[in-house]
Amino acid sequence: MCGIAAIVSGKTDLSHIHAMTQALLHRGPDADNTFIDPSGTFAVGHTRLSIIDLSTGANQPFPSHDGRYVVVFNGEIYNFQEIRNELIANYNVQFKTHSDTEVVVEAFAVWREQMVEKLEGMFALVIIDTQERTLYLFRDRAGKKPLFYFQSGELIAFASEIKALLQHPVIKQSVKINRSIVSSFLHVGYIPEPATIYSNIFKFPAGHYGTLNAQLQLKATPYWRIQENIPPVKIKSVETAKRQLHTLLHDAVEQRMISDVPLGAFLSGGTDSSIVTAIASKHSSSPLKTFSIGFRESKFDESQFARAVAKHLKTDHTEYILSEQEGKDILITYLKHFDEPFADTSAVPTMLVSKLAREKVTVALTGDGGDELFQGYGAYDWANRLGNPLFPVFRAPLKFLLDASGKSRFQRAAHLLERVTAGSMRSHIFSQEQYFFSQQEIRDELLVDSNSFIPFEYDESAFDKFNLTPGDKQALFDFQYYLKDDLLVKVDRAAMFYALECRCPLLDHHIVEFAFSLDPSLKSKGGKRKWLLKELLREYLPNELIDRPKWGFSIPLARWLKNDLRYLIDQYLNDDVVEETGLVRAEYVSQLKKEFVAGKDYLYNRLWVLLVLHKWMKDNQ
Template sequence: MCGISGFISRQWPEQDLRAMSNCIRHRGPDAEGIYYNSRDGVGLAHRRLSILDLSSAANQPFYSSDGRYVMVYNGEVYNYREIAAEYGLTTRTSSDTEVIIEMFARQGIAAIRQLNGMFAIAIYDIKEQQLFLFRDRVGIKPLYYFFDGQNFAFASELKSLFSLPVTKEVDTTSVSNYLYLGYIPGRNTIYKHFNKLLPGSYAIIKDKQVSEHSYWKLEDAITPSVITNEADAFAQLKELVISSVRYCMISDVPLGVFLSGGVDSSLVAAVAQELSDKPVKTFSIGFNESKYNESGYARQVASHIGSSHHEFIVKENDAIEIVEKLTGIYDEPYADSSAIPTYLVSQLARKEVTVALSGDGGDELFMGYGFYYWAKRLNNPLIKAFRHPIGQLLRASGDNRKKRAAYMFGYPSAARRKSHIFSQEQYYFTEKEIHELLKSPRPVLFDEELDDHPRKLSVIEEQSFFDIKNYLPEELLVKTDRASMQHALEIRVPLLDHRIVEFSASLSQDLK
């Protein structure tokens, strides 16, 4: 886990590159590396958090053995040893960094499809004077870029781009989407000209042109038929989870697990403990208020699996102090209050370990959120029969959430209801309210975000795929990355191994 930044511009000197790197020094306190090519106006910067091959030989920027390519990279590729063995790579280091660039030198863009892991990669081709950017399939690692038609820059965080002499202009469409969804979907950010490279995508930058392409899509994992046999599904998923957790435990530094006591984190912790020959360190956050405090569940799980458990009870002053820091951490609007406990559990874990495993992704892949149950309830024949009086009762309520729920009962078709299902747990404004506030185009709607797929999906399945493509990378994983990297802590997410994601897409809704 690290921080990367860079640019292609003849207007920005090397000191601007160093300023970009300095803005994200918290992501990599162990080493800094700079590549600056004054002939091409190209700069690459890297802040290193040492996880694999702790020697200086693995520092970045890293050159290919033939000297043609230079790379900076953030993340981890878990299957790098298998790749090196399969292709007979003779490497100078024991790091995944070298395997990535040597595979790219051999196979070009096709090499990325062989990587299993989380990554944001920038590779400059010195010979052809072109830059390649890659982002992992699910969007675990962030990668932002700025392009105004003349100058191009990229970075792990927006604050690094903000250090450049560029103008920031708020995008009202992004504001509209943020108010409706609680985050900004797709490639946009809150500012014009500042974008995200989409998950599963790569970009080629050459001659002041930026072209983006996809190398992986969730839709490609949707099969014409689904897995319906529970025993077969259980066996397949068990094998995949064990394999993924084993991969995620590869580390040359101390490692632990976030443990909330919920199903997903408990599963990851239990498998990690089963694979370890000593007690795994687990970490949880609790609260003084009993109705919010779930730390007791985490303690019970830790006791059952035999982990070495660490707990922090959040006090009011702790939360207030962190709220004041959030603007500087997230760089654009962020609506999830769980950013506070995530920050605190990362702070707690970093005192003991450098790498932590998280259960993120399970709710999205296997429909664990409450709004999935809302969707199922709406199909109840009794509710369908009385949807008009139910809607009237909800609209008469003084509770804003109930008023928003009333919109769902006003739509006779599932296609029109689905965009409102989400608002019951996450969103704050209706489309009409946003339009009245901003006089802007209506927010992006759920059904406009899905590409073609080989079988007809239910409304609830579409909901789940929307979450995986949007909520997961643009909200949940943003929180995990920013909160952990403030403390130079690497978070790994075994349940988001692309093999598990693809498996979930082929699984019957009834088994989720």
């Protein structure tokens, strides 16, 4: 895991690529270097977190053996040994290191862009062809590793994080805040690809490779899309599904345990982290190191479950029970570190467990992806309910009754029953499950200028031929947006803040393709979500550690905002700040604050997403 940066311009100043690279040292504290091609057009920088082949000979930027190509690489290629063996056997390639980086650049020299289809792993790659004066970009299928770019006039630059791009003086002076993306952020709590909070900085799309010539013409081409990798025939046999999933999980976990540095696993005690830990323990020659955190407030503390799973699996377990104050302290850090507005407060416990793990390991396995692939969220139940053909008949009277109940819980549910367009249904369900603003609320009540509203539309027509249930479609939406642009962003930034590499076995693309080929009855059965995954987990854990309610990785934000963090609302959501920022109506924000204080606790995430936005705007304007 590392940090990468690149600049393409008429004449690159060495100090610029150096400054960008230095801004990424937290991602790679073990080494940092830069390279500029002889023409002065292309420059790349790299900060290294040493994982495979710890020698200095594996440092980057790394040239091919003939010197024509130079690579900077963030991530890991888990099947690099297989590719290496193929290059030796069939192309007589000679290697001087044992790193996956050298395998990548030599594979590119042989197969060019088609090289990416052979890669199993997580990666953001920049490769310079010094002979043809062309730059190539590659980003992994699920979008685990970030890659941002700026383009304006005679300059284009790339980096692992926005903060690195902002070190370039031209970029810093010319970036503009992207006010058109505000409605999407208020709706879902993150900024979806390819947009960022800046109108001239973008996210390079996942599952794509790109080419950039000396004339700064950038072309992105998809090499993997989930809609092209769903088999037409659903798997319905329980035994067939269990057998295939068992094999896929063991292969994915075993691949991700390749490391020349200490490795462990995050363990919350939930289904996803437990099955990854259980299988990893089978492939570990010594007790696997596991890590969990909990809050002293029992409602938000899962540590007892993690402790029980760790005891059963005989892992070397470390837990830390933190105080509310520690959580509040790191909250402000995460808001600054993420570079753009980001409302997912589970970044707080993720940062804290990353800090805990980094004291003993450099690599941690995680359970990310299980909910999206095997339908672990309540949103999928809502999708199926709202997709029922009889729903339109009962929608209006049911919404009226819920609104009139006077109970916060029912009033929250009433928002789910708002009438929305077909293209907005997926984001609407997600938004209301997360307690954010509906698009109708943003357009008609919240924005100062309703003409600035841009709807969050999701085209699911590419999946029509698969005859999917509404729950399946909701899961695909989450995979393409929430997972990639929220959860994976959270894990990457939170872990890399402490120079910890996180690997996600459940997001191996073979498992992703398998999961979306399953019949819905294997994902949810008898009221149990993630049914197939839990059935497999029974081979490793007793039922009492599996059949329990889902808790999630959260903090007591509603209570904090009413007490110790109330100052943040007062500081960033007062009338003066809201009116000065000029995005939303101050009177509507004031009304939300009054209702929240009066007992409508479900409004806490609406206030939080507004607070995050206004704090970011105040700090960066």
